Amino acid sequence: MERYTTEREGELDFYRAFLPLVDPEADLGEMISDNNDGVLNGNLLEFKLRAGDLNAALFQCVKNLSARRLRGRPVPANIIIVDLNAGEAYLYKSQDYLSEIERVYSGGASRSNTGFIGREYDRKFPYGSDELAAADLANCLRERRFTRIHIDENCIVGWASAYYRALPGAGKEDFLGDESGGHRTLGEIRRPTIFAEYIYPYTGRTNLRFQYLMDRLNDTLQKKDxxxxxxxxxxxxLAHRLLRRAIGRVPAGNDYVIIDRCAGTGNLERDLTEEELSHCILSTVEYYEYKVLQEVLGPKVRALIPPREEAGTFQAGLVKGADALSREFLEDPVIRQYVEDPGCTVILLENPPYAEAHGSERNMSGAWKGSFLHREMKSAAGGRAADDLGNIFIWSAFRYYLRQPTDSYVLFSPAKYWKAQHLVDRRFLGGYALNRRHFHTNIDACILCVLWSNEEEPGLEEFTVRGYDLTPSGELSDAGDLTVRRIHRSYSQCYYDKSPRPGDEPGIACDAEGLERRDGLSLRPIYNEDIVGYLAPKGAGFDKPDLNCTLTRCAFYNAHGFYLRRDNYLRSLPMFCASRYITYNRGWTERTRVMKSADGAERYLTDAASGRLEPWLLRCLLFTCLEMQNHMRTFTGSDGRFYRNELCLDTTNGETLASARLRDLTPGDAERELLTQWRLLLSAARRTAQYDPGKTYGVYEIYAGIDTSHRDEEGRIIFDNPEVHSALQTLKTLVRDYYNREIVPGLFEYEFIK
Ligand SMILES: C[S@@+](CC[C@H](N)C(=O)[O-])C[C@H]1O[C@@H](n2cnc3c(N)ncnc32)[C@H](O)[C@@H]1O
Structure with a gap:
């Protein structure tokens, strides 16, 4: 008879027996948690109920070690495969498989492992039947040796992250430094100190091999700046297609230059023809990028700024004279000679850096703030647009570089600069929409690449571009035509009802979870009998949809919204609905291309007042009552008042404002399905121990108070009320489908999203 029927049981027993001998401090829960890949000191452990095919198990270990190398984690010297039911363990040395470990595998480590040719194991420990063998195995598990790996382009990003995590103050030179060029310092990869046991010194003279990864090797501070x-x-x-159209516009007899002030390692220029390259003027501010740029494109381009490294070029990781936002750069004589030459056409080809100074990024070091061009833009253009690094590049391109109608700008950027901030009022000649994910981020969002002609065209309200995603093998994949529309007005300008009412008196505020918050308030909360909630659908973009739209029972502590009252709540709900758009439409084509606007306000308010929109508004109400971001709750405040959730459908304690209003909605199949699912959820909630009959429950309150979970002793998540949990999951799916079918078309029609 087999002792174990699951690997987990066997693994638990194994650790219970060996951990006290090997590492009495080690935490059993941690060892068997999902995010532990079975490493104990210098040992990778792989458990099998029956180690039928040792080679297959070994290959699985090799793949796990390969993944550790890619993530910048030490590769244990020992591989131990444990046959749980036989009570036997087999020792292999990872050094023997280094070349296999240094490959990159796709798919899960446990799949397709048969056919691997392994060597004979080094030792076998029959620990289940032999005490001496068990003691030997414990000794082996105490060993802390690692197999050194080679740094290559596949794993360097993982090791860079590990390095900056281990030494948070370290800079890129400390990690990547080489002995070429003017600033010679040997970094960790070439002379390992903290990774001395884990990696072989990298012997490449320069960092050319990592040219496509230079952005991902930046230290934490640089990443932000x-x-x-x-x-x-x-x-x-694709940008080259636009560039060639720009070159086609150069008047006969003119010279032309292609300027890229933020070229990085030259990705945008690398595949240009020799002739095109001979017109390029390139620069970039980060030292190691500059060195690669110089090595790869320096000899081929018309000018590099600065042209060569000199003593003092390296300045704390940056290149002296290459900061495109400095006065020095703006006045650089090499560029000026072309910009001031009427017989030369100027084309800019750029993917400017992207970092914002507001919101959660406010704390970034932001060395660019206070730069010459930042100050110039702030005084000339004003407003918040200047608080965006990319915008400074865009604004200054038109202000200082482009002068003639035949000058052009091929520009990569999220749409906001044109769509919401109106930084460019020039002629649109064509462009593409691209998936931001492929620019070394993990965000699905839209990046535009547009060819702007330097001719004024102030009234442009929309343009259409072709969308292209990339397939896993890097092919373009056509996403069809996508239209980008300008937005002019915000919700707060047109829709926030801030008028005081008779009977307004001091009240209390809520936090983002919908419960009372008493400290750090940005407003003086108001109470009135007719106030049913507070809606704060902040900002035009969808950067953090859950943080940027709150719907709470009382004032939101951080303000930026308005009170929902019995007489205005219904017509205000489309703003809540619109704020959920990205949550239910996560495709890359939507985020940053679509934003919130109040451009349809007159039409909307007229139609809403006429009663024409009643059925749609009631559907918005139904959606709002059943949507999780509605964080209204029922509670008694510190002011002694009982605050009841009125925008939900729990009528246990009598009709709510919403349930009464929804009597006017003639339910179709979709509504009936939603309501049935809601009743199912509520009755499941009523059967739980946590249910409080005095409360009026919204979906969020059920989620927060009743759909609770805990972890069992093996670390698995266990839902306390599985019926509630599954009913809630189903409701979420129905709500999403309902939203996209019934709510979204009206939101576009009235330009709540545009
Ligand atoms: C979005 S990346 C584009 C890089 C490259 N052109 C590409 O498309 O792959 C922006 C580049 O601007 C550089 N950069 C950031 N701030 C800069 C500044 N003030 N002056 C010059 N370059 C800067 C960054 O180091 C980065 O290489």
Missing amino acids: LGAFYTPAPYAR
Whole structure:
């Protein structure tokens, strides 16, 4: 008879027996948690109920070690495969498999492992039947040796992250430094100190091998300041189509220059023809990028700024004279000679860095703030647009570089600069929409690549571009035509009802979870009998949809919204609905291309007042009552008042404002389905121990108070009320489908999203 029927049981027993001998401090829960890949000191452990095919198990270990190398984690010297039911363990040495470990595998480690040719194991420990063998195995598990790996382009990003995590103050030179060029310092990869046991010194003279990864090797501070997101080659080639159209516009007899002030390692220029390259003027501020740029493109381009490294070029990781936002750069004589030459056409080809100074990024070091061009833009253009690094590049391109109608700008950027901030009022000649994910980020969002002609065209309200995603093998994949529309007005300008009412008196505020918050309030909360909630659908973009739209029972502590009252709540709900758009439409084509606007306000308010929109508004109400971001709750405040959730459908304690109003909605199949699911959820909630009959429950309150969970002793998540949990999951799916079918078309029609 087998002792174990699941690996987990066997693994638990194994650790219970060996951990006290090997590492009495080690935490059993931690060892068996999902995110532990079975490493104990210098040992990778792989448990099998029956180690039928040792080679297959070994291959699985090799793949796990390969994944550790890619993530910048030490590769244990020992591989131990444990046959749980036989009570036997087999020792292999990872050094023997180094070349296999240094490959990159796709798919899960436990799949397709048969056919691997392994060597004979080094030792076998029959620990289940032999005490001496068990003691030997414990000794082996105490060993802390690692197999050193080679650094290559596949794993260097993982090791860079591990390095900056281990030494938070370290800079890129400490990790990557080489002995070429003017600033010679040997970094960790070339002379390992903290990774001395884990990696072989990298012997490449320069960092050319890592040219496509230079943005991802930036240290933490640089990542924030340089906003370096690299353009993949297929997208760069799309930009070349636009560039060639720009070159086609050069008047006969003119010379032309292609300027890229933030070229990084030259991804945008790499595939240009020799002739085109001979017109390029390139620069970039980060030292190691500059060195690669110089090595790869320096000899081929018309000018590099600065042209060569000199003593003092390296300045704390940056290149002296290459900061495109400095006065020195703006007045650089090499560029000026072309910009001031009427017989020369200027084309800019750029993917400017992207970093914002508001919201959660406010704390970033932001060395670019206070730069010469930042100050110039602030005084000339004013407003918040200047608080965006990319915008400074865009604004200054038109202000200082482009002068003639035949000058052009091929520009990569999220749409906001044109769509919401109106930074460019020039002629649109064509463009593409691209998936931001492929610019070394993990965000699905839309990046535009547009060819702007330097001719004024102030009334442009929309343009259409072709969308292209990339397939896993890097091919362009056509996403069809996508229209980008300008937005002019915000919700707060047109829709926030801030008028005081008779009977307003001091009240209390809520936090983002919908419960009372008493400290750090940005407003003086108001109470009135007719107030049923507070809606704060902040900002035009969808950067953090859950943080940027709150719907709470009382004032939101951080303000930026308005009170929902019995007489205005219904017509205000489309703003809540619109704020959920990205949550239910996560495709890359939507985020940053679509934003919130109040441009349809007159039409909307007229139609809403006429009663024509009643059925749609009631559907918005139904959606709002059943949507999780509605954080209204029922509670008694510190002011002694009982606050009841009125925008929900729980009528246990009598009709709510919403349930009464929804009597006017003639339910179709979709509504009936939603309501049935809601009743199912509520009755499941009523059967739980946590249910409080005095409360009026909304979906969020059920989620927060009743759909609770805990972890069992093996670390698995266990839902306390599985019926509630599954009913809630189903409701969520129905709500999403309902939203996209019934709510979204009206939101676009009235330009709540645009
Ligand atoms: C979005 S990346 C684009 C890089 C490259 N052109 C590409 O498309 O792959 C922006 C680049 O601007 C550089 N950069 C950031 N701030 C800069 C500044 N003030 N002056 C010059 N370059 C800067 C970054 O180091 C980064 O290489």
